[in-house]
Amino acid sequence: MTTKKKTQEKKTLEYPVRDMSGKKIDTITLDSKVFDGAVNMALVHQVVTMYQANKRSGTASTKTRAEVSGGGKKPWRQKGTGRARTGSIRNPIWRHGGIIFGPKPRDFSFTMPQKMRRGALKSSLNEKFLSDSLIVINQIKFEKPKTKLFFAFLKAQGLVENESALVVMDKLDDNTKKSSRNIPKLFIRDVSSLNALDVLHSRKLLIEQSSLKTLMKVLQ
Numbered sequence: 001m002t003t004k005k006k007t008q009e010k011k012t013l014e015y016p017v018r019d020m021s022g023k024k025i026d027t028i029t030l031d032s033k034v035f036d037g038a039v040n041m042a043l044v045h046q047v048v049t050m051y052q053a054n055k056r057s058g059t060a061s062t063k064t065r066a067e068v069s070g071g072g073k074k075p076w077r078q079k080g081t082g083r084a085r086t087g088s089i090r091n092p093i094w095r096h097g098g099i100i101f102g103p104k105p106r107d108f109s110f111t112m113p114q115k116m117r118r119g120a121l122k123s124s125l126n127e128k129f130l131s132d133s134l135i136v137i138n139q140i141k142f143e144k145p146k147t148k149l150f151f152a153f154l155k156a157q158g159l160v161e162n163e164s165a166l167v168v169m170d171k172l173d174d175n176t177k178k179s180s181r182n183i184p185k186l187f188i189r190d191v192s193s194l195n196a197l198d199v200l201h202s203r204k205l206l207i208e209q210s211s212l213k214t215l216m217k218v219l220q
Helices: 040-055 114-130 147-158 174-180 196-203 210-220
Strands: 016-020 024-029 136-138 165-169 187-190 204-208
Touching: 040 114, 040 187, 040 196, 114 196, 114 210, 136 147, 136 210, 147 174, 165 174, 165 196, 174 187, 187 196, 204 210
Parallel strands: 016 136, 136 204, 165 187, 165 204
Antiparallel strands: 016 024
């Protein structure tokens, strides 16, 4: 697999950390082994294909000539009628007949090595970093479940209306879940279940400082 590298314009790996009001309060040192500016598009494509295939239900089904109702009796005698011979009114070339080589329930899922999945996640994080779509928050916490508070939080981080965003936290609490569930194009994930598809699915990535440190420790 070939690795395509984008030019890394950032001269330092010191990245700003904001509070929930959008104010810069600290910095975090990004691990150069993780945020190295490399985006392996071929690997990302393979891994994203796996995640999408694993979501497929595979329940599409059609009936063959053996499964459709009717067709037990030969429509007419074999010879002497001047018509084409046939043995069943449910053969595939007849209306209401069976389906040839139609879909049947199947399992589309497959697995890939953990090293490849982590490599794709690393590439997706680099893509967000290089495009200035990564926002690090010191802590995300809401005192009460209120959608208005979550809207204000997103606006303070510079997100425009209806812009897709992924929020990554160490642990999802009820207040955060209830405050965000009515906001369109917003996705909430805990850091332990994060994958490359989640990161690439949204335009902005908002991640808690502690969650980013966990990711850097796992991906280095």
